[in-house]
Amino acid sequence: MTQEAPDRDHMAALEKGLAVIECFDAAHDKLTIADVARATALSRAAARRCLLTLAKIGYAEFDGKFFRLTPRVLRLGHAWLASAALPQLVQPFLERLSEETHESSSACLLDGHEILYIARSAQRRIMSVGLSVGTRLPAFCTSMGRVLLAARDPADARARILAGRSRALTPHTVTDPDRLATILAEVRDQGYCIVDQELELGLISIAMPLINTRGEVVAAFNLSGQVQRSSAAEMAERFLPGMRQLQALLRPLVS
Amino acid sequence: MTQEAPDRDHMAALEKGLAVIECFDAAHDKLTIADVARATALSRAAARRCLLTLAKIGYAEFDGKFFRLTPRVLRLGHAWLASAALPQLVQPFLERLSEETHESSSACLLDGHEILYIARSAQRRIMSVGLSVGTRLPAFCTSMGRVLLAARDPADARARILAGRSRALTPHTVTDPDRLATILAEVRDQGYCIVDQELELGLISIAMPLINTRGEVVAAFNLSGQVQRSSAAEMAERFLPGMRQLQALLRPLVS
DNA sequence: CCCATGAAGTGCGTTTATCGCACAGTATTT
DNA sequence: AAATACTGTGCGATAAACGCACTTCATGGG
Numbered sequence: 359m360t361q362e363a364p365d366r367d368h369m370a371a372l373e374k375g376l377a378v379i380e381c382f383d384a385a386h387d388k389l390t391i392a393d394v395a396r397a398t399a400l401s402r403a404a405a406r407r408c409l410l411t412l413a414k415i416g417y418a419e420f421d422g423k424f425f426r427l428t429p430r431v432l433r434l435g436h437a438w439l440a441s442a443a444l445p446q447l448v449q450p451f452l453e454r455l456s457e458e459t460h461e462s463s464s465a466c467l468l469d470g471h472e473i474l475y476i477a478r479s480a481q482r483r484i485m486s487v488g489l490s491v492g493t494r495l496p497a498f499c500t501s502m503g504r505v506l507l508a509a510r511d512p513a514d515a516r517a518r519i520l521a522g523r524s525r526a527l528t529p530h531t532v533t534d535p536d537r538l539a540t541i542l543a544e545v546r547d548q549g550y551c552i553v554d555q556e557l558e559l560g561l562i563s564i565a566m567p568l569i570n571t572r573g574e575v576v577a578a579f580n581l582s583g584q585v586q587r588s589s590a591a592e593m594a595e596r597f598l599p600g601m602r603q604l605q606a607l608l609r610p611l612v613s
Numbered sequence: 614m615t616q617e618a619p620d621r622d623h624m625a626a627l628e629k630g631l632a633v634i635e636c637f638d639a640a641h642d643k644l645t646i647a648d649v650a651r652a653t654a655l656s657r658a659a660a661r662r663c664l665l666t667l668a669k670i671g672y673a674e675f676d677g678k679f680f681r682l683t684p685r686v687l688r689l690g691h692a693w694l695a696s697a698a699l700p701q702l703v704q705p706f707l708e709r710l711s712e713e714t715h716e717s718s719s720a721c722l723l724d725g726h727e728i729l730y731i732a733r734s735a736q737r738r739i740m741s742v743g744l745s746v747g748t749r750l751p752a753f754c755t756s757m758g759r760v761l762l763a764a765r766d767p768a769d770a771r772a773r774i775l776a777g778r779s780r781a782l783t784p785h786t787v788t789d790p791d792r793l794a795t796i797l798a799e800v801r802d803q804g805y806c807i808v809d810q811e812l813e814l815g816l817i818s819i820a821m822p823l824i825n826t827r828g829e830v831v832a833a834f835n836l837s838g839q840v841q842r843s844s845a846a847e848m849a850e851r852f853l854p855g856m857r858q859l860q861a862l863l864r865p866l867v868s
Numbered sequence: 869c870c871c872a873t874g875a876a877g878t879g880c881g882t883t884t885a886t887c888g889c890a891c892a893g894t895a896t897t898t
Numbered sequence: 899a900a901a902t903a904c905t906g907t908g909c910g911a912t913a914a915a916c917g918c919a920c921t922t923c924a925t926g927g928g
Contacts, residue, residue, distance in 0.1 A: 367661065367662045368666050368885085369626040369629075369630060369662050369663060369885080370626070370885070370886095371625075371627050371630075371886090371914090372626050372630035372666050372667070373666060374624075375624060375626075375630065376630070376670065376689065379689050379692050380692055381692075382692045382693070382695075383692060383695045387696035387697065390875070391875075392874075392875055392876085401916075401917055402876085402917090404915080407623075407915075407916090408624060410623070411623050411624040411627050411628060412627070414623060414628075415628050415631065417631065422876095423875095423876090423924095427692060427693040427696060429693060429697070430724065431690055431692060431693045432690045432693060432729060432731075432747040433635050433690075433747070433749075434634050434635065434686055434690055435686055435687045435689055436690060436747030436748065437635055437636075437638060437682060438683070438684060438686045438687060439687070439745055439747060440637075440748075441637045441638055441641065441681070441682060442642065443642070445745075449735075449745070450737075453737060454737075467684050469684060469685065474684050474687060476684060476687075479735065480734065481712070482705075482708060482709075482712070488701050488704060488705075490691075490704070491691075492687040492690055493695075494691075623914090624914085624915075625886085625915095626885085626886070626915090645904070647904055647905085656888060657888090657904085657905085658888060658889085659888085662886075869928100870927105870928090871928085872926090872927085873924100874924090875922105875923085875925100876921100877921085877922075878919100878920085878921080879921105880918090880919095881916105881918100882915105882918105885914070885915070886911105886912085886913085886914070886915095887910105887912075887913090887914095888910105889908105889909090890907100890908090891906105892905100892907085893904105894906100896903075896904090897902070897903090898899100898900090
């Protein structure tokens with residue numbers, strides 16, 4: 359794909375090594391050299407050099423057959439968490455919101471066609487997958503994702519939706535780009551978004567944009583609950599006032 | 614320091630790039646090329662190549678003067694979080710413990726002379742610094758650190774304490790290696806550890822080892838509260854039973 | 869039991885990525 | 899305004915990284 363200029367200042371080895379780290383995930387906790395070579399499209403020799411290097415500097419370990427990451431890689435993610443203002447600012451407010459409502463709350467950024475969790479206060483485990491800071495979910499079918507997409511130029515939002523090659527995660531998931539465009543327009547108008555079991559059956563989530571001093575949408579935050587406990591309409595009624603309050607509270611504090 | 618063999622299979626560029634990422638932290642959220650060169654002991658040219666590479670692949674951004682990390686680096690840390698069993702297993706139990714006690718609970722691994730947070734459920738902000746998954750604190754003056762050190766060979770524990778070049782963080786901090794050795798022996802005997810304002814004034818923390826099916830100490834978990842609300846003795850009385858219960862509950866579930 | 873398969877390790881010749889220096893341009897400081 | 903500090907660029911030298919080809923080893927099926 360990239361048959362372009364060789365780029366004088368580009369450390370290919372670094373790029374490859376990071377790709378190697380990223381190819382570990384929940385479904386692939388331990389990988390062989392050949393696994394990594396396939397997953398990253400590197401040559402086996404290159405993958406091997408990366409993995410051995412990672413092992414040597416303590417980011418991975420090797421038992422003779424499989425490589426695993428070590429907790430040391432958390433240093434890398436934490437480097438951003440510690441240096442970015444927003445996660446630290448928002449976290450205590452989420453904890454308060456969560457305590458008041460007895461529901462889990464989170465904050466996300468938009469990254470490509472995905473939302474990226476940057477802060478979270480969990481009240482109880484409601485989703486089948488564990489959410490944590492660093493988790494990514496598709497933007498098009500999440501309440502925070504739609505809030506963030508609605509804040510972008512419609513063409514940009516559509517491009518991001520298409521980039522994700524959206525597929526339905528439940529029978530309720532809306533995947534049609536045109537219907538999504540309509541929904542985003544509504545979200546933009548009403549200033550919040552409710553997603554009712556489009557990400558996972560039984561899960562309802564309500565999100566609102568996080569706006570900075572200049573009026574820009576920089577992130578989104580949400581509350582999520584179970585459909586058994588309360589309907590979408592009930593959640594809106596119960597939670598919107600508190601969320602609006604938090605939005606107003608944070609506005610003068612963000613960048 | 615390493616004037617050794619050149620090591621046939623070692624990608625120096627990868628090691629340097631990771632060092633560059635790690636030199637960002639709370640106190641250094643944006644850095645110039647020269648800053649990074651100093652912090653990592655790389656040549657300016659090498660630091661520049663690393664930063665430009667990171668920027669090109671989306672892990673950093675450059676405004677013409679300063680480099681910052683982007684949230685994309687969270688992918689790296691999340692690669693481990695998602696692939697390791699322990700954090701995901703422990704997190705919901707911490708949330709329950711935290712809900713029952715109305716105090717913040719965490720789980721940590723021992724990494725060198727530091728403890729590394731791998732899961733956490735915060736009830737309210739009690740420490741002056743925000744704790745999150747990926748945070749590191751010195752082992753010698755934290756309840757979880759002492760639990761984890763106590764589980765090691767005494768010589769190994771002492772070596773780790775000395776490696777940290779411990780300094781007092783409050784007037785109560787014990788830094789003397791011999792006194793610490795005595796404390797660790799007590800911790801080993803009683804099976805838990807209370808640290809009373811040695812890490813931060815006003816903060817009391819009680820920790821217990823997390824033991825796996827083979828009887829090995831693989832991690833530690835804790836509850837922390839404020840001294841104004843309850844004394845160390847009160848905390849022990851109120852929290853130890855629940856923590857013992859959790860310890861027993863987790864034991865058959867861990868590795 | 870033996871052969872087919874897939875993966876790991878090794879050696880090597882080639883290539884080019886990486887290195888650090890040196891110089892020039894620019895911003896910041898005193 | 900001189901001085902300091904930092905950035906960007908070019909370049910030649912070096913060795914670092916590359917990928918191929920081959921061997922070895924483990925696994926599993928016939």
